[in-house]
Amino acid sequence: MGHLPVYAPMVAQLGPLPGPAEQEAWAVEMKWDGVRCLAYAEDGALRLLSRNGRDVTLAYPELYALAGAVGGHDVVLDGEIVAFDEAGRPSFGALQPRMHQRNTARVAELVRTVPVTLLLFDILHVNNSPAVDLPYVQRRDLLESIVRPGARWQVPAWFQGQAEQALASSRQLGLEGVVCKRLTSPYRPGRRSAEWTKVKNFIHQDVVVGGWKPGEGRRAGTIGSLLVGVPGKSGLTYVGSVGTGFTDATLEDLRVRLAPLARATSPFTDQPPVDRPHWVEPVLVGEVQYAEMTGDGRLRHPSWRGLRAD
Structure with missing residues (x-):
């Protein structure tokens, strides 16, 4: 470039x-729950670099047109790439399949099913001039005057x-x-x-998946919620069921991973108060976010963030 x-x-x-x-x-x-990125729009082309400087441009083709929405300037913009769940809320879990995918055909398919939005909140450089020394308010005015909002990018x-x-x-x-x-x-x-x-x-917490409940309505025939626990002294302690933060792609991936792990008995030390549970071997570790722990040791308002890669 x-x-x-x-x-x-x-x-x-x-x-x-x-x-x-x-x-x-x-x-x-x-605060948007997505992945941070710096967008470099130069000579009508866009380059996206992750927080640690990796080039992630290929993963997000629906953002390329942003380069034509900056008034002909060359700019460096700061923002967050976000995907939304069924409820229209930013969902880190929804974003997961997009983050590591570089296969062009698979990316094109994901653009249709899990489109992302780039939420822009700062501007660092315009043409030959750094903007980093300007105070926040002036940078925001500059950002709003230069970026023309589009279907897949906004200045909140x-x-x-x-x-x-x-x-x-x-x-x-x-x-x-x-x-x-x-x-x-x-x-x-x-x-x-x-x-x-x-x-x-929200607080983030690693949890172990010990089972799942079938879905109803729109989610009939697939997973409705995951039954999760945290390891304790005497085994896996049940902390609640997680039913939000999923996309169809995430649910399908979990269904495939959980199917071979099925078992007849509960892996939890205490019996979860749920109907029609499907128990699984407690090997999959994921991350949830939640508001607080209730008095009886359950997660309040838990939402799925994704499987732990490590």
Whole structure:
């Protein structure tokens, strides 16, 4: 590619919301549960680099037209690639089949079944000029003036001085949380800084799949929910059933993986209170996100994020 410099993304620190007296000094953005990427639009072509600098352009052909929606400029944009589940919520689990696929025919098929959206929230460079030293507000104005929204990319809204309301909205929408950004702050490539603070609604937890329940309605004939547990001193402790965060592709993949693991008895130390369970050997490890643990040791509002590759 030509003259655009390569940047590393700025990273947020985990922390609390700014205090009431501080809030006017901060912007609040929704935290989107996807994969971070820097988009380089140059000479009418698009290149996408992951957070660790890997070229992921081939995986997301539906984003290529973004290069024609930046007013003829050469730009470096920062954003999050997101896929949505059946409920229209960003789902990391839904995104999983897209992330590692490079086979052109398979990618084309996934574009139809699991399209992604690039949510843009920063601009680092325009033509021959870095924008990283501009304060947040000026960068956002620049971003909004340059990017023409399209079917597969957007510049989501940000809020000033409304951190509590924004966090409450993110919780109602089932989003991961919010990111608070200091209005005066520059963009610090490759740095993790408290000038960007992420505040999360959900906790992530590794779980072992011990069974599943058949689906109903739209999901009849496939998996309705996974029965999951965490290893304890005396064996696998049941922590709940997970029924959201799946796409059809994820469900099919899980069905294929779980079929040969079927067994007659429960692998859990305690009997889960479920009808018509299908038990499996407890070998598949996945990740869920949830709001909190209930008093009786169950996950509240769990959502599937995907199998652990490691």
